[in-house]
Amino acid sequence: MRIALPLMLAALFAAGLVSTATGQAPAAPASPAAPALPSAADKALIARGEALFDQHCAGCHAPAIEGAPTRADLSTFDPQFITETLKTGEMQPMAKDFSDADIAAVTKFLLSY
Numbered sequence: 001m002r003i004a005l006p007l008m009l010a011a012l013f014a015a016g017l018v019s020t021a022t023g024q025a026p027a028a029p030a031s032p033a034a035p036a037l038p039s040a041a042d043k044a045l046i047a048r049g050e051a052l053f054d055q056h057c058a059g060c061h062a063p064a065i066e067g068a069p070t071r072a073d074l075s076t077f078d079p080q081f082i083t084e085t086l087k088t089g090e091m092q093p094m095a096k097d098f099s100d101a102d103i104a105a106v107t108k109f110l111l112s113y
């Protein structure tokens, strides 16, 4: 799963190059919905979030224990909801040692794929 997005972006990029090479006007990008490539700072945040998730969350969410959202489910959640769940909601005990930056990192990781 983790390689799917980069591969897709590469495919979109290649498609754009091909259409330019065939002489078509370099019009709109192939897919306006394609997310921007993550910056270096984003990648660092995602990597930190992944490490935290592996240590504190994966045991129940990847694969998910009964009743818990799966890793794929979590990627579709609203970032605000994830943040609140970790700060004051049901998952607060699992994230009790997390700083705000840790919570931001885990949230970013969860939404990264």
Ligand code: HEC
Residues within 6 Å of the ligand: 053, 056, 057, 058, 059, 060, 061, 066, 067, 068, 069, 074, 077, 081, 082, 085, 086, 089, 090, 091, 094, 095, 106
């Ligand atoms: C001990 C097992 C366990 C651990 C560890 C755990 N979770 Fe959960 N998590 C659950 C279960 C079970 C639910 C479903 C709770 C419910 O729906 O009542 C859940 C629900 C959630 C939800 C949705 C909350 C809601 O109200 O629907 C989020 C977001 C979440 N977990 C994120 C995390 C993150 C991030 C971590 C790591 C910091 C984590 N969880 C650690 C078991 C766990």
